[in-house]
Amino acid sequence: xxxxxxxxxxxxxxxxxxxxxxxxxxxxxxxxxxxxxxxxxxxxxxxxxxxxxxxxxxxxxxxxxxxxxxxxxxxxxxxxxxxxxxxxxxxxxxxxxxxxxxxxxxxxxxxxxxxxxxxxxxxxxxxxxxxxxxxxxxxxxxxxxxxxxxxxxxxxxxxxxxxxxxxxxxxxxxxxxxxxxxxxxxxxxxxxxxxxxxxxxxxxxxxxxxxxxxxxxxxxxxxxxxxxxxxxxxxxxxxxxxxxxxxxxxxxxxxxxxxxxxxxxxxxxxxxxxxxxxxxxxxxxxx
Amino acid sequence: xxxxxxxxxxxxxxxxxxxxxxxxxxxxxxxxxxxxxxxxxxxxxxxxxxxxxxxxxxxxxxxxxxxxxxxxxxxxxxxxxxxxxxxxxxxxxxxxxxxxxxxxxxxxxxxxxxxxxxxxxxxxxxxxxxxxxxxxxxxxxxxxxxxxxxxxxxxxxxxxxxxxxxxxxxxxxxxxxxxxxxxxxxxxxxxxxxxxxxxxxxxxxxxxxxxxxxxxxxxxxxxxxxxxxxxxxxxxxxxxxxxxxxxxxxxxxxxxxxxxxxxxxxxxxxxxxxxxxxxxxxxxxxxxxxxxxxxxxxxxxxxxxxxxxxxxxxxxxxxxxxxxxxxxxxxxxxxxxxxxxxxxxxxxxxxxxxxxxxxxxxxxxxxxx
Amino acid sequence: xxxxxxxxxxxxxxxxxxxxxxxxxxxxxxxxxxxxxxxxxxxxxxxxxxxxxxxxxxxxxxxxxxxxxxxxxxxxxxxxxxxxxxxxxxxxxxxxxxxxxxxxxxxxxxxxxxxxxxxxxxxxxxxxxxxxxxxxxxxxxxxxxxxxxxxxxxxxxxxxxxxxxxxxxxxxxxxxxxxxxxxxxxxxxxxxxxxxxxxxxxxxxxxxxxxxxxxxxxxxxxxxxxxxxxxxxxxxxxxxxxxxxxxxxxxxxxxxxxxxxxxxxxxxxxx
Numbered sequence: 040x041x042x043x044x045x046x047x048x049x050x051x052x053x054x055x056x057x058x059x060x061x062x063x064x065x066x067x068x069x070x071x072x073x074x075x076x077x078x079x080x081x082x083x084x085x086x087x088x089x090x091x092x093x094x095x096x097x098x099x100x101x102x103x104x105x106x107x108x109x110x111x112x113x114x115x116x117x118x119x120x121x122x123x124x125x126x127x128x129x130x131x132x133x134x135x136x137x138x139x140x141x142x143x144x145x146x147x148x149x150x151x152x153x154x155x156x157x158x159x160x161x162x163x164x165x166x167x168x169x170x171x172x173x174x175x176x177x178x179x180x181x182x183x184x185x186x187x188x189x190x191x192x193x194x195x196x197x198x199x200x201x202x203x204x205x206x207x208x209x210x211x212x213x214x215x216x217x218x219x220x221x222x223x224x225x226x227x228x229x230x231x232x233x234x235x236x237x238x239x240x241x242x243x244x245x246x247x248x249x250x251x252x253x254x255x256x257x258x259x260x261x262x263x264x265x266x267x268x269x270x271x272x273x274x275x276x277x278x279x280x281x282x283x284x285x286x287x288x289x290x291x292x293x294x295x296x297x298x299x300x301x302x303x304x305x306x307x308x309x310x311x312x313x314x315x316x317x318x319x320x321x322x323x324x325x326x
Numbered sequence: 327x328x329x330x331x332x333x334x335x336x337x338x339x340x341x342x343x344x345x346x347x348x349x350x351x352x353x354x355x356x357x358x359x360x361x362x363x364x365x366x367x368x369x370x371x372x373x374x375x376x377x378x379x380x381x382x383x384x385x386x387x388x389x390x391x392x393x394x395x396x397x398x399x400x401x402x403x404x405x406x407x408x409x410x411x412x413x414x415x416x417x418x419x420x421x422x423x424x425x426x427x428x429x430x431x432x433x434x435x436x437x438x439x440x441x442x443x444x445x446x447x448x449x450x451x452x453x454x455x456x457x458x459x460x461x462x463x464x465x466x467x468x469x470x471x472x473x474x475x476x477x478x479x480x481x482x483x484x485x486x487x488x489x490x491x492x493x494x495x496x497x498x499x500x501x502x503x504x505x506x507x508x509x510x511x512x513x514x515x516x517x518x519x520x521x522x523x524x525x526x527x528x529x530x531x532x533x534x535x536x537x538x539x540x541x542x543x544x545x546x547x548x549x550x551x552x553x554x555x556x557x558x559x560x561x562x563x564x565x566x567x568x569x570x571x572x573x574x575x576x577x578x579x580x581x582x583x584x585x586x587x588x589x590x591x592x593x594x595x596x597x598x599x600x601x602x603x604x605x606x607x608x609x610x611x612x613x614x615x616x617x618x619x620x621x622x623x624x625x626x627x628x629x630x631x632x633x634x635x636x637x638x639x640x641x642x643x644x645x646x647x648x649x650x651x652x653x654x655x656x657x658x659x660x661x662x663x664x665x666x667x668x669x670x671x672x673x674x675x676x677x678x679x680x681x682x683x684x685x686x687x688x689x690x691x692x693x694x695x
Numbered sequence: 696x697x698x699x700x701x702x703x704x705x706x707x708x709x710x711x712x713x714x715x716x717x718x719x720x721x722x723x724x725x726x727x728x729x730x731x732x733x734x735x736x737x738x739x740x741x742x743x744x745x746x747x748x749x750x751x752x753x754x755x756x757x758x759x760x761x762x763x764x765x766x767x768x769x770x771x772x773x774x775x776x777x778x779x780x781x782x783x784x785x786x787x788x789x790x791x792x793x794x795x796x797x798x799x800x801x802x803x804x805x806x807x808x809x810x811x812x813x814x815x816x817x818x819x820x821x822x823x824x825x826x827x828x829x830x831x832x833x834x835x836x837x838x839x840x841x842x843x844x845x846x847x848x849x850x851x852x853x854x855x856x857x858x859x860x861x862x863x864x865x866x867x868x869x870x871x872x873x874x875x876x877x878x879x880x881x882x883x884x885x886x887x888x889x890x891x892x893x894x895x896x897x898x899x900x901x902x903x904x905x906x907x908x909x910x911x912x913x914x915x916x917x918x919x920x921x922x923x924x925x926x927x928x929x930x931x932x933x934x935x936x937x938x939x940x941x942x943x944x945x946x947x948x949x950x951x952x953x954x955x956x957x958x959x960x961x962x963x964x965x966x
Contacts, residue, residue: 047789054785057778058801058841065838066804066812069819076818126714129707143950144715148722150949151942152899152916154923155935159721161927162728167737169724199718206714260808263901267923277810281905284814294818297811304808381861401864414862418880427876428866479866 077294091295112258123205131213188270196264205250212246332515338387364526365536407476415460422456557690593687605692612663614686634681729932747933760918772894779844787852813906827909844889851885888953
């Protein structure tokens with residue numbers, strides 16, 4: 040028996056080896072190496088230094104970009120929440136077939152490259168695109184509205200690609216609500232509005248929080264949409280990192296920007312979680 | 327060894343972490359015998375079966391099947407047949423493919439596989455289902471196919487792991503009859519695991535009663551019922567009225583004792599010796615207690631070796647072939663089973679007299695609580 | 696279920712309709728645009744022609760990168776599926792010590808933004824001489840695909856009844872036969888879905904490829920991305936239409952075999 044147990048552990052380890060090699064060799068080691076590069080002179084081999092980080096924090100140019108990245112991510116979260124919550128609620132009330140159809144329709148575009156989806160938005164939002172041509176032919180506006188290559192365009196593009204996470208997170212928590220609660224509340228005399236605020240909303244908080252943190256972190260690090268729909272005027276941290284790496288070739292600064300991005304995302308998500316997960320929330324939802 | 331056995335367990339011991347789940351298990355099973363492991367969940371019956379199957383290795387002891395030591399031999403090299411509680415038919419194979427799988431592994435020729443599959447499906451009376459998938463079958467059909475799959479390789483030993491417990495009551499009785507018939511016809515040595523005592527009684531030549539990893543008794547169904555070796559067996563198999571008592575004396579046939587509630591009984595002497603003052607448990611089966619109306623004509627006089635107490639009928643339940651009567655006697659609640667008779671009927675609240683022969687009361691040393 | 700109101704379009708229904716429209720329309724609008732007869736990228740398109748499909752052939756970089764992406768995605772899918780399936784089996788079946796930790800380690804590429812993974816890989820690969828090579832690109836794509844395969848196969852295994860393996864072994868099958876005859880056929884839909892998902896992950900990726908590609912190893916999304924930054928013509932529409940149709944085939948296969956909602960189901964740490 041001891042041999043049997045040992046051999047089982049051995050088999051498990053053998054099966055895990057290829058996966059662990061990939062994770063360690065292409066992810067963990069590179070991350071550590073990147074940290075070294077950001078913290079040491081001469082491509083991670085020289086003396087320890089914080090000069091790259093100091094550079095980032097002393098120059099208002101970088102801080103402005105950081106702030107813009109955070110701001111656009113927050114806008115995206117708010118729009119995703121406002122649009123996603125009703126969708127999740129609708130799905131929770133819908134018949135299983137309808138629910139499946141909506142899930143399919145909002146999920147499947149997600150499996151097509153974001154580059155192509157963003158191109159579609161260019162066709163819709165461009166100066167000669169669907170919206171401007173429609174509004175002009177209706178005579179509502181005389182010249183094209185600027186819907187692209189500004190912050191609005193970025194938020195539209197990000198909402199399109201990230202709302203799916205918000206909807207799924209919230210709908211999962213709505214599905215879990217016991218429908219007899221509504222009957223109980225109804226018998227006690229609660230109106231529909233009252234039921235929403237006393238049952239639906241509080242019980243879907245875990246979904247809201249999960250969706251919020253997920254959409255926020257994904258928005259913070261998105262590169263393609265700001266690059267294609269924001270143009271040169273809406274520079275965000277990921278675009279800056281790319282430029283440092285591929286154009287300026289300042290790799291220690293690029294690595295520092297990568298960690299600034301990662302660190303600020305984790306910090307903000309942690310602060311958010313601390314703020315919303317009150318003692319009472321934990322008592323109700325901790326499993 | 328003078329006699330050859332199909333299965334021999336010698337001092338088998340198995341621990342999971344710090345708990346001993348099977349402790350010093352010894353057993354010899356003769357060819358063609360059906361032996362049942364009976365006990366509550368966690369008694370070690372399934373663990374022992376898994377050790378026989380080769381899914382677990384014993385920590386200590388030897389395990390011999392058909393004269394060959396099996397310690398360290400993997401399950402696939404033991405030549406066994408096994409039927410599982412959850413049927414465990416391969417969902418992606420048809421009935422015929424399921425049954426043929428073991429033969430295919432043994433590299434039996436195609437034509438022979440076909441004949442043997444057909445034959446065994448005839449035996450379980452499902453010859454028409456060959457091309458169905460398990461999903462399309464009822465629970466009873468699935469378990470018959472599972473039995474066919476286990477038998478088709480003509481295994482040296484058949485293991486049945488609670489094969490009936492996922493079926494409903496009617497089907498369970500039907501199928502256990504069928505399994506017994508098959509087992510006797512084919513003569514395959516069988517180990518049957520169950521927590522259902524009626525099933526165990528019905529199926530087996532011998533029963534092994536287990537509790538907390540220890541063998542409590544090995545014997546024929548009749549032995550187990552009539553001569554329980556321990557208090558546990560008495561309580562677990564069949565219904566019992568139990569009393570806590572103290573030995574007060576005795577002669578060469580009987581022990582005299584006094585219950586904690588103050589009644590005096592006598593009970594037959596067995597091999598065990600007690601001293602006055604020893605704490606014991608006394609058990610009487612409900613069907614051995616006779617029930618009489620107080621003051622009736624048949625009221626019998628007190629005689630030696632007969633215990634009798636009076637009480638009041640608390641509850642009557644008509645259970646078809648018999649009536650179960652709950653009688654309150656002092657602070658004892660006693661269950662009595664009596665044949666239904668339209669002539670003598672009892673009413674709830676009626677005073678009655680209970681009596682039983684001393685030789686039908688079994689005494690055991692008091693269990694440590 | 697809250698209050699099922701039938702027929703009358705509700706506010707919720709209208710919002711849902713618009714959100715679905717918003718998510719689907721960027722893809723739908725591309726296809727008619729690709730048939731325009733003019734050179735301007737406008738909607739509604741003017742006239743009808745196939746000229747922008749013909750023009751794809753004038754741009755060998757799209758044809759080449761298309762085939763390259765297809766091959767890369769295929770190789771990635773096969774390798775990631777093998778690696779991920781083995782890992783999921785190890786975690787679910789053998790439950791080794793520290794299984795929880797190993798699982799989070801395997802999932803960790805989903806918790807760090809892929810842009811950062813790309814930068815880190817570029818730095819590290821430059822150091823060890825893999826930067827700009829096919830192997831480097833392939834390894835990075837395998838890295839981001841493996842977690843999906845692990846998750847899908849692990850979920851597939853959660854409904855697998857291991858007594859079936861016991862049943863097979865008692866009938867005489869060794870562990871290898873048991874896997875091929877019993878376990879694998881039963882979890883095949885999950886493994887297959889993992890493979891399709893890995894294929895799409897690789898085929899669509901830009902953010903990691905960004906740092907891995909070289910002129911000789913450019914993927915199609917990278918080629919489109921670079922082209923779009925310089926010029927916006929209906930050529931992008933015709934290429935995109937082809938990719939959309941191809942992806943739809945895969946999406947329908949996925950939906951049939953596995954159900955899309957299960958791909959995304961209950962993930963607190965997606966991406």
